[in-house]
Amino acid sequence: MASELHKRNLALETAISDSKFDDDGRPKRTGTLMTASAHIITAVIGSGVLSLAWAIAQLGWIAGPMALMIFSFITGFTSSLLADCYRCSTTGRRNYTYMEVVKSNLGEMKCKLCGLAQYVNLVGTTIGYTITASLSMVAIKRSNCFHKEGHDAGCHTSNNMYMIIFAIAEIILSQIPNFHELSGLSILAAVMSFAYSSIGLGLAIAKITGQGNHVTTSLTGVAIGVDVTSTEKIWSSLQAIGNIAFAYAYSIVLVEIQDTLRSSPPENKVMKRASFVGVSITTIFYMLCGTLGYAAFGDKAPGNFLTGFGFYEPFWLVDFANMCIVVHLVGAYQVFCQPIFTTVENWCCHKWPESGFVTKRHPITFPSCGVCYVNMFRVIWRTVYVILTAVIAMLFPFFNSVIGLLGAIAFWPLTVYFPVEMYISRAKIRKFSVTWMWLQVLSWTCFIVTLLAAAGSIQGLVKDLQTYKPFSSAS
Numbered sequence: 001m002a003s004e005l006h007k008r009n010l011a012l013e014t015a016i017s018d019s020k021f022d023d024d025g026r027p028k029r030t031g032t033l034m035t036a037s038a039h040i041i042t043a044v045i046g047s048g049v050l051s052l053a054w055a056i057a058q059l060g061w062i063a064g065p066m067a068l069m070i071f072s073f074i075t076g077f078t079s080s081l082l083a084d085c086y087r088c089s090t091t092g093r094r095n096y097t098y099m100e101v102v103k104s105n106l107g108e109m110k111c112k113l114c115g116l117a118q119y120v121n122l123v124g125t126t127i128g129y130t131i132t133a134s135l136s137m138v139a140i141k142r143s144n145c146f147h148k149e150g151h152d153a154g155c156h157t158s159n160n161m162y163m164i165i166f167a168i169a170e171i172i173l174s175q176i177p178n179f180h181e182l183s184g185l186s187i188l189a190a191v192m193s194f195a196y197s198s199i200g201l202g203l204a205i206a207k208i209t210g211q212g213n214h215v216t217t218s219l220t221g222v223a224i225g226v227d228v229t230s231t232e233k234i235w236s237s238l239q240a241i242g243n244i245a246f247a248y249a250y251s252i253v254l255v256e257i258q259d260t261l262r263s264s265p266p267e268n269k270v271m272k273r274a275s276f277v278g279v280s281i282t283t284i285f286y287m288l289c290g291t292l293g294y295a296a297f298g299d300k301a302p303g304n305f306l307t308g309f310g311f312y313e314p315f316w317l318v319d320f321a322n323m324c325i326v327v328h329l330v331g332a333y334q335v336f337c338q339p340i341f342t343t344v345e346n347w348c349c350h351k352w353p354e355s356g357f358v359t360k361r362h363p364i365t366f367p368s369c370g371v372c373y374v375n376m377f378r379v380i381w382r383t384v385y386v387i388l389t390a391v392i393a394m395l396f397p398f399f400n401s402v403i404g405l406l407g408a409i410a411f412w413p414l415t416v417y418f419p420v421e422m423y424i425s426r427a428k429i430r431k432f433s434v435t436w437m438w439l440q441v442l443s444w445t446c447f448i449v450t451l452l453a454a455a456g457s458i459q460g461l462v463k464d465l466q467t468y469k470p471f472s473s474a475s
Helices: 002-018 033-044 052-083 098-106 108-149 160-173 179-209 230-247 251-258 267-300 315-351 376-395 399-427 434-467
Strands: 362-366 370-374
Touching: 033 179, 033 251, 033 267, 033 315, 052 230, 052 251, 052 267, 052 399, 098 108, 098 251, 098 399, 108 160, 108 251, 108 315, 108 376, 108 399, 160 315, 160 376, 179 267, 179 315, 230 399, 230 434, 251 267, 251 315, 251 399, 315 376, 370 376, 399 434
Parallel strands: none
Antiparallel strands: 362 370
């Protein structure tokens, strides 16, 4: 009897493994260490890397690299805690989103707070990526103009048309049904991130070793009384911390990335390795880009070191680097907006299960591509979302302030607080024990840093708004 039961179980497992579906009835996951690492690198190395030379210029040679290493360590540590929460500790059931993980471990109320923090940041990140991509497209046009007209030419160009072009591309790509179909796009985007980071490093090294490159750097960053006032120094340093925090913001999509991994070997083990690979590679690039960028430009480092025109020649290489940024951000935008799309569409399907507009898929045949199933609600809702993010980006195209604010908003609740609290709950750590105490110290310290960084970024945003005219030409 036992032998017969064993054979039945074995047959069932074989049928599941050979089918196109997992044991929970969802499409079979095919993700690997490589695809997960690619997703992480795509999510992490984005807009953040472009502002690191400026951030280190505000903080200096001591605090700047130290801040990068601290954020790297915290992100790596809390990511490993979060990876262990993917499956329910009692039933082994998969949690498909960050919110489900929090609900499973901490309850309904904290799930709602997590959702608020997560989706505000996801929306903000897609807006930030729209700004950054348009700046890179503008930089390509201006680079060609400077090459033809000379470096003193105005070459003023509006960002708005390029935001519209980026939005059109994202409207098309947003019709990709779900995260599982994005692995190819993420690998391409990861390659692009390495390409433009490497080009930036090469240009920085060439500038450092070139003749006539005399820049001012210091252990404490921009000098008070020379470059900025003491108040401006404080605000810009806080904003720089927010920029560095944003550079490591990928915890908001970690669970969604982990949910693409095949069930064997265990997802948490693969995800921890992918996080280690992704964060390690990212930190090396960040350290090189930040420190070499600061060495190349000194205290006058531009907010975006590939679009701020510290580099004019070779113009074709600058153009190629900016094109790589655009391609990368096209993919990264999808990595961050897919969780939003999935949540809204699942909620609507649950709310209106009988609505053909919401649930029905219409087959459309494309020559040489086969049949594609289109859902009208998905097409309209995703198109409206992309248009709204583009419009907001046109109204608030402030790179460093927006990036710093997004980093500050996301860092403490999503990267630190929820992973720490879930670990304490799952491991049943006693209050006031040594482990509990140092985890609380970590959480509260990061909370204070988040508040200060948010304050610095809000001050920068207010300052930008006072001098900005919407829909005017960008210089």
